[in-house]
Amino acid sequence: MTFKVRFVNHYKRRRDIYNIYALLLLFVIISSILDKDFLTLRNLTNIFTTNVPFLIAAYAQTIVILIGGVDLSIGACISLVTCIMATIGTEGGWWSAMPGIFISFLVCAVLGFMKGILITKFGIQALIATLSISLIIGGFSLAILDKPGGNVSKEFSKPFSSDISLFIICTIIFILIWFMLNYTKFGKYIYAVGGNSLSAYSAGINVDVVKISGFILSGFLIALAGVVSAASMRSGDPTSGEPLTLKSLTASIIGGASFSGGKGYIECTFAGVIIFAIINNILNLLGVSTFYQYIAQGLLLIFAIAITSIQDK
Amino acid sequence: MKNIKRILMVALILCIILLIGACGKSTKENDESLKDSKDSQDSGSNYVVGFCNYTVSNSWQTQMEAEFKYACERLIEEGVLSKYYITNADGDANKQISDFKDLMTKKCDAIIITAASASALSPVCEEAVDEGIVVVSFDSLVDTSEITGKVSCNDVEFGEIGAQFIADSIGGKGKIAMLDGIAGSTCSEGRTEGAMNIFNKYPDIEIVNQTNADWDYAKAKVVVEGLLNSGIELDAIWSQGGAMTQAAVDAFNEAGKSLIPMSGEASNGFLKVWKENLDNGFSSICPGYPTYISEVALEQAIRALNGETIEDLYVLPSGSIGDEDIDDYYNPELPDSYWVITHLTDEQVKEIFK
Numbered sequence: 001m002t003f004k005v006r007f008v009n010h011y012k013r014r015r016d017i018y019n020i021y022a023l024l025l026l027f028v029i030i031s032s033i034l035d036k037d038f039l040t041l042r043n044l045t046n047i048f049t050t051n052v053p054f055l056i057a058a059y060a061q062t063i064v065i066l067i068g069g070v071d072l073s074i075g076a077c078i079s080l081v082t083c084i085m086a087t088i089g090t091e092g093g094w095w096s097a098m099p100g101i102f103i104s105f106l107v108c109a110v111l112g113f114m115k116g117i118l119i120t121k122f123g124i125q126a127l128i129a130t131l132s133i134s135l136i137i138g139g140f141s142l143a144i145l146d147k148p149g150g151n152v153s154k155e156f157s158k159p160f161s162s163d164i165s166l167f168i169i170c171t172i173i174f175i176l177i178w179f180m181l182n183y184t185k186f187g188k189y190i191y192a193v194g195g196n197s198l199s200a201y202s203a204g205i206n207v208d209v210v211k212i213s214g215f216i217l218s219g220f221l222i223a224l225a226g227v228v229s230a231a232s233m234r235s236g237d238p239t240s241g242e243p244l245t246l247k248s249l250t251a252s253i254i255g256g257a258s259f260s261g262g263k264g265y266i267e268c269t270f271a272g273v274i275i276f277a278i279i280n281n282i283l284n285l286l287g288v289s290t291f292y293q294y295i296a297q298g299l300l301l302i303f304a305i306a307i308t309s310i311q312d313k
Numbered sequence: 314m315k316n317i318k319r320i321l322m323v324a325l326i327l328c329i330i331l332l333i334g335a336c337g338k339s340t341k342e343n344d345e346s347l348k349d350s351k352d353s354q355d356s357g358s359n360y361v362v363g364f365c366n367y368t369v370s371n372s373w374q375t376q377m378e379a380e381f382k383y384a385c386e387r388l389i390e391e392g393v394l395s396k397y398y399i400t401n402a403d404g405d406a407n408k409q410i411s412d413f414k415d416l417m418t419k420k421c422d423a424i425i426i427t428a429a430s431a432s433a434l435s436p437v438c439e440e441a442v443d444e445g446i447v448v449v450s451f452d453s454l455v456d457t458s459e460i461t462g463k464v465s466c467n468d469v470e471f472g473e474i475g476a477q478f479i480a481d482s483i484g485g486k487g488k489i490a491m492l493d494g495i496a497g498s499t500c501s502e503g504r505t506e507g508a509m510n511i512f513n514k515y516p517d518i519e520i521v522n523q524t525n526a527d528w529d530y531a532k533a534k535v536v537v538e539g540l541l542n543s544g545i546e547l548d549a550i551w552s553q554g555g556a557m558t559q560a561a562v563d564a565f566n567e568a569g570k571s572l573i574p575m576s577g578e579a580s581n582g583f584l585k586v587w588k589e590n591l592d593n594g595f596s597s598i599c600p601g602y603p604t605y606i607s608e609v610a611l612e613q614a615i616r617a618l619n620g621e622t623i624e625d626l627y628v629l630p631s632g633s634i635g636d637e638d639i640d641d642y643y644n645p646e647l648p649d650s651y652w653v654i655t656h657l658t659d660e661q662v663k664e665i666f667k
Binding site for chain 2: 037040042043046047050051053054086142145146147148149150151157161229232233234235236237238239240242243244277280281284285287289290294
């Protein structure tokens with residue numbers, strides 16, 4: 001790679017990030033003009049902390065999109081994790097939640113492995129494979145908890161879902177993923193496989209292994225999102241995760257991730273989630289009917305996709 | 314060129330979003346000016362209240378939200394309230410948690426909530442109560458005792474009313490089918506529990522089919538048609554939703570079968586079908602949740618704000634309409650989706666369902 005090419009790539013990448021953060025800044029400015037309660041520490045903390053499961057789910061979705069896939073089972077997996085958390089080790093000190101967490105991570109990793117196998121070894125389209133998995137998991141969740149309920153130990157959930165620990169968790173996760181995608185071989189493989197799996201294959205990358213590992217990694221993130229969700233709800237809910245499937249997809253795309261794979265950045269997904277959250281927040285603060293929230297979300301999505309496709313031309 | 318396109322696009326979208334925000338803002342400012350004019354007339358208490366709704370996915374919820382809105386507007390004129398907010402989470406428990414926190418940010422004195430999930434919203438409700446906010450949960454209740462008060466309609470009672478009618482009309486003996494709501498919803502489980510309380514007392518009642526038809530006309534119709542085709546001779550159908558009963562009646566009529574007793578729900582559409590089929594010997598009962606439950610919750614919240622002690626749990630009696638009461642409730646001029654046990658005037662209902 002010559003210096004020039006590298007510089008252009010670097011510039012392109014920076015441009016995507018600058019664009020989305022400029023948009024985020026605009027949203028913050030407009031919102032703070034529109035409502036005086038917006039730019040308060042309390043409100044900004046709320047925007048962040050109430051969207052942590054969404055944020056982590058969006059990271060999981062971004063990784064899958066990067067390898068050229070899509071995961072429609074994220075929401076169902078998160079619901080399943082909340083059900084597991086709310087039925088295993090429900091009473092006692094903070095350690096009582098540990099078996100639930102361990103099982104959740106195990107289950108999500110296995111599910112990720114299965115999704116990867118279905119897509120790579122059986123050649124099923126990601127859309128179909130994950131949709132079917134989502135239905136199956138939805139059934140399992142209802143079998144574990146037929147209605148919202150159960151209990152997650154208060155000694156665990158209170159400190160775990162406190163503002164400070166959510167900040168710490170998000171920071172660590174962000175740094176880990178960012179480092180992995182940018183500075184490890186695996187991260188480069190992910191971009192290579194998503195960008196063009198044929199040339200990645202000819203370059204000697206084991207495409208299937210990268211894809212399966214991507215789904216397993218995404219599984220770990222989904223499990224974490226579920227654990228955070230269960231802790232903040234202090235209970236399980238067999239359907240609570242469902243909206244996160246589409247939301248995570250939307251946020252990834254707002255962040256500039258491309259369905260064709262190989263394009264997308266974790267820092268952009270973060271901005272996508274926060275923009276999405278700000279729209280809901282500001283319209284709530286203004287007392288605007290929820291119906292307009294959907295209109296705004298829809299417009300934002302079209303806008304984000306249009307921007308990406310104009311840039312790709 | 315690319316850049317110009319992009320900048321135009323950004324400008325356009327921002328304009329639209331600003332416009333949406335501005336529309337909302339202007340109506341709220343009207344409210345504020347209304348408040349100011351009221352202030353000069355009388356010194357009301359001027360509370361700010363919020364309604365944290367979880368969905369308006371069906372007409373009952375639409376009407377229930379409207380009852381809250383009209384009640385608030387009345388109270389604003391009376392000087393009791395200065396402002397009200399309504400949020401809607403579209404069934405998403407996580408969004409409802411952030412909606413609730415947004416209402417706290419807006420410094421609501423009282424928040425009434427119908428929860429997407431009984432347990433998920435409990436922590437945030439407790440947090441609000443700790444900050445001195447009055448929290449009244451109603452309809453779909455939160456699962457904590459550490460809130461100001463609750464107002465409920467009893468799902469179990471709803472199920473029992475219908476089931477008792479079924480048991481009585483078939484003489485405590487026979488084959489019945491059960492049409493349930495959405496699997497996993499508190500409401501559906503509660504109604505089914507009520508029905509089972511009654512049916513378990515009658516060993517000769519055999520439940521040949523129990524399906525989650527999701528309160529949906531189309532789904533229920535498929536189920537009942539399947540049962541008719543299977544050749545099972547049903548003696549009665551216990552249904553926990555008006556649209557599902559309507560579907561069952563239609564399926565029976567289309568198959569040319571004589572109608573059997575079925576329990577319903579107090580919607581105008583179901584009353585219409587019921588009235589039309591009275592002559593065919595159709596008999597039913599419809600328990601119904603009053604849509605003004607939101608108004609009752611608001612009144613409880615205001616009583617609490619005024620320093621009165623309110624009941625921990627106020628159970629609003631389920632209304633129930635029998636064969637002889639149809640004409641008192643049925644209104645042919647209003648749409649099918651209108652719920653007849655209401656405080657709204659006909660004009661207000663027409664306004665909502667226009």
